[in-house]
Amino acid sequence: MSVAILLITHEGLGQPLITAAERMLGSLPLPVAALAVPFDADPEAMLVAASSALRRIDQGDGVLILSDLYGATPANIARRAAFLGSPVRRVAGLNLPMLLRALNYPELDLEQMARAAATGARLAVIADDA
Numbered sequence: 001m002s003v004a005i006l007l008i009t010h011e012g013l014g015q016p017l018i019t020a021a022e023r024m025l026g027s028l029p030l031p032v033a034a035l036a037v038p039f040d041a042d043p044e045a046m047l048v049a050a051s052s053a054l055r056r057i058d059q060g061d062g063v064l065i066l067s068d069l070y071g072a073t074p075a076n077i078a079r080r081a082a083f084l085g086s087p088v089r090r091v092a093g094l095n096l097p098m099l100l101r102a103l104n105y106p107e108l109d110l111e112q113m114a115r116a117a118a119t120g121a122r123l124a125v126i127a128d129d130a
Helices: 014-025 043-057 073-081 096-103 110-123
Strands: 004-010 032-037 063-067 088-092
Touching: 004 014, 004 043, 004 073, 004 096, 014 032, 014 096, 032 043, 032 073, 043 073, 063 073, 063 096, 063 110, 073 088, 088 110, 096 110
Parallel strands: 004 032, 004 063, 063 088
Antiparallel strands: none
16 A cells, blocks of 8 residues: 545646656656646535545555645645545645655655655755856
8 A cells, every 4th residue: 555646736737747747757656646626616516526536546545635825725625625534644835846756755654755745845946046
């Protein structure tokens, strides 16, 4: 069993990040899925979709939910989804380095993977003086 990763993002963001990770890593070492939240989405309907996605992807060791913008609708859906039964950790501020960091450490447990993902995102933000 392993931790699964669910991206809950505004539409057009999650699946392209998964595609980029697949191109960089080849096959993904963990189950990964994306839930796109349209800008005019009904939050209640999206919560039902998130619940379904969690049940579908959870392998028994929990789900790391990565969302794009803290406080926005996808992150709020992720927050509510954390109470639907599956063990969940949430990290907001999704970027490609965050996803890659989590995927590069598939042996980590849910708590450790959440910390690794957040660290990967922070370390990848660099103000280049060039």
